[in-house]
Amino acid sequence: MRSEAIVETGRQLTGPEVTRYARHVLIPGVGIEGQERLVASKVLVVGAGGLGSPALLYLAAAGVGTIGIVDTDVVELTNLHRQVVHSDTDIGRPKTESAEAAVHRVNPHVNVIRHDVRLDSGNALDVIRDYDVVVDGTDNFPTRYLVNDACVMLGKPHVWGSILRFDGQVSVWWAGHGPCYRCVFPQPPPPGSVPSCAEGGVFGVLCAAIGSVQSTEAIKLLLGIGEPLTGRLLVHDALRQTWDSLTVRADPDCPVCGTHPTVTELIDYVEFCGVPGAPAAGEEPVPSVTVHQTAEALAAQEPPLLVDVRGEEERAIAAIPGAVPIHLDLFRSGAAFRELPRDRRILIHCKVGGRSAEATRLALRAGYTDVANVEGGIIAWIEQIDPTQTPY
Ligand SMILES: [Zn+2]
Missing domain, CATH: 3.40.50.720 (NAD(P)-binding Rossmann-like Domain)
Structure with missing residues (x-):
């Protein structure tokens, strides 16, 4: 033909x-x-x-x-x-x-x-x-x-x-x-x-x-x-x-x-x-912190809970010490909120900040008030805080 x-x-x-x-x-x-x-x-x-x-x-x-x-x-x-x-x-x-x-x-x-x-x-x-x-x-x-x-x-x-x-x-x-x-x-x-x-x-x-x-x-x-x-x-x-x-x-x-x-x-x-985690009409952008602010907060007397929403394979390459893994899917299903404390400040990170912005947004919608997204995610962490870890 x-x-x-x-x-x-x-x-x-x-x-x-x-x-x-x-x-x-x-x-x-x-x-x-x-x-x-x-x-x-x-x-x-x-x-x-x-x-x-x-x-x-x-x-x-x-x-x-x-x-x-x-x-x-x-x-x-x-x-x-x-x-x-x-x-x-x-x-x-x-x-x-x-x-x-x-x-x-x-x-x-x-x-x-x-x-x-x-x-x-x-x-x-x-x-x-x-x-x-x-x-x-x-x-x-x-x-x-x-x-x-x-x-x-x-x-x-x-x-x-x-x-x-x-x-x-x-x-x-x-x-x-x-x-x-x-x-x-x-x-x-x-x-x-x-x-x-x-x-x-x-x-x-x-x-x-x-x-x-x-x-x-x-x-x-x-x-x-x-x-x-x-x-x-x-x-x-x-x-x-x-x-x-x-x-x-x-x-x-x-x-x-x-x-x-x-x-x-x-x-x-x-x-x-659309952009992951972007505010809906009438919503404010999610609160965020830099990786330097995150490092300072983690070293303080009463550190916040740091949550890592990435997958297991990503965490195997690089991870921030002390971060608790709770996959983004569990934020989407709502299951994450059964284990996340409501009386402690929560910081959420992923690879570069997109998925964690979505998780932060979902936490805010679930009624959490003291929660923030780590800008730039673990890639920024590796660049600015811990260059001994492996970027990907
Ligand atoms: Zn067409």
């Missing part, structure tokens, strides 16, 4: 290009013409991380003529178990720079455009507009909804992937040809309910499985071959080594791609997705 190619063929291939891409050119259905399409095509990869890494390498190797890379992060040690475009010597370097170098090692003829910007509703349309296909490898909900809405408004197909622990999902969203992301996921999950890879961990090699499906789909769309993954959501379980294909449909009432759209321009996606 052949879908419609979304890229016109451009200039003719040079002799060395025919040789470089010979094993593509030999495939019936790709040929010289298909390779000329790839060389003329432009793909934007949002996020030079776990999913972006294999996608970038294969798009470059395949001869995609122009590859845009969006990222504002710098390479960190915790990235290297899965983000294979970056290496040990890149730590501290902007990811776009390191990813560009990796792309050029694979194929120096690719035109790389670095977008060292955080995509937001003010710049997304301008960044995405010139590309043929968008590969979304981001790890946060506000950017996913932003990329989706911008692609719907611009009529672009967008190849989305998502990973956590041993599980991955991948699909092609393309309004007019199938559902968009919002048709299938109309509402973001409650803030904080889905752990990020930084909180929950991710099986590094899973990125190769999902990111390579994303680049496969992008290249198929550019060539106009096969059946794109529009209208199908692939769900991968690396532990069972299964790939389930779910049929997903466009929603005529979708607020962005439906027949009567209510979202006709880009919105504030951080607000739309």
Whole structure:
């Protein structure tokens, strides 16, 4: 089956290009013409991380003529178990720079455009507009909804992937040809309910499985071959080594791609997705203390109760001495309040302060009055109080 190619063929291939891409050119259905399409095509990869890494390498190797890379992060040690475009010597370097170098090692003829910007509703349309296909490898909900809405408004197909622990999902969203992301996921999950890879961990090699499906789909769309993954959501379980294909449909009432759209321009996606522990209407922000104030309080005559709401695996890496583990889930279920004293000051911490802000908020709602969130969590504690512990 052949879908419609979304890229016109451009200039003719040079002799060395025919040789470089010979094993593509030999495939019936790709040929010289298909390779000329790839060389003329432009793909934007949002996020030079776990999913972006294999996608970038294969798009470059395949001869995609122009590859845009969006990222504002710098390479960190915790990235290297899965983000294979970056290496040990890149730590501290902007990811776009390191990813560009990796792309050029694979194929120096690719035109790389670095977008060292955080995509937001003010710049997304301008960044995405010139590309043929968008590969979304981001790890946060506000950017996913932003990329989706911008692609719907611009009529672009967008190849989305998502990973956590041993599980991955991948699909092609393309309004007019199938559902968009919002048709299938109309509402973001409650803030904080889905752990990020930084909180929950991710099986590094899973990125190769999902990111390579994303680049496969992008290249198929550019060539106009096969059946794109529009209208199908692939769900991968690396532990069972299964790939389930779910049929997903466009929603005529979708607020962005439906027949009567209510979202006709880009919105504030951080607000739309919410912030864990954020105050509801009429509520004050949760009280907070710094890690220095926490250290002082813990050393005082009558120290507060310090509660750690992180998971067991995180506590095994680093922990504040004396902290009592009570998982965030027990705050959500209310079970935590059966054991938390009401006559003692309580300080709550997590990794960086988001989950503990939610726990603090829940404690306030449960009637606790002397409770505060430890700003910056154990990562701030390690940076400012106890550098002998291991950050993660
Ligand atoms: Zn939709």
